[in-house]
Amino acid sequence: MIDQLLDALEWVGRGLNAATAAIDSIGMSIALFLLTAILAAVGGFVNGRMRLYGALVGGMLVNAVVKAMGGGFATALAATVVFTAAGFALGCTPLLLKLMRMQQRR
């Protein structure tokens, strides 16, 4: 069981590595991640399920970008899984508030 989990984690790690190589821009990766988190936070205004759906929409955008940049299906899937999970985890109201305050300070 633990071996299978480690294998899955290794697959996700390799996929994410290939995905960041395909996107080839740390700025764009961060922008996509923030977009995923914002979509999750906006969905979170309705309920937890919509927060997951918001994160999934962001993850699918990442999927499309990775494929468009030349990544394979498996690479795009691994990136989707990671970005969706991270976006769902971080996609909460305090993040939106922090982003708005940063914007206001500028």
Add this chain to the structure above:
Amino acid sequence: MLPDWYLRLSAASGSSFIPAWNNADVAVATFAAFAVFFVVSTVLAADWPFDIAFLSLVAGGILVSWPAMIAMTMASVALAIVVGGMHALIAPQRNARIAAEAQRKVAPALEQFARDAGIGDAERRRLLGDGDSERR
């Protein structure tokens, strides 16, 4: 059984994540599933068919290439607009009730968010409305 133009389109669309299926085949199957369950969710006003419709779109998106993903998403958005418009025309009262219910669900969270973001009362009323239109 399938028309020639579709077979040509399917062959030209390339192989999907499932090697036996081309991108066009997966996109058409996904869109058909989305259309059926989206219409069912609108008719029944239930959540579970919408969940299936949305997740089928996600699954289809993972399996196809990015141009097919974009085509599929645009077709689904167009269908959602048409079905939503027809629903508003055929059953306006039911549509208004569902919209008011959604507004009621979201309003407290948005109010709290606006308050935390330091948006003043007047600005908050301007952005979110004061709820009078829903009550009327």
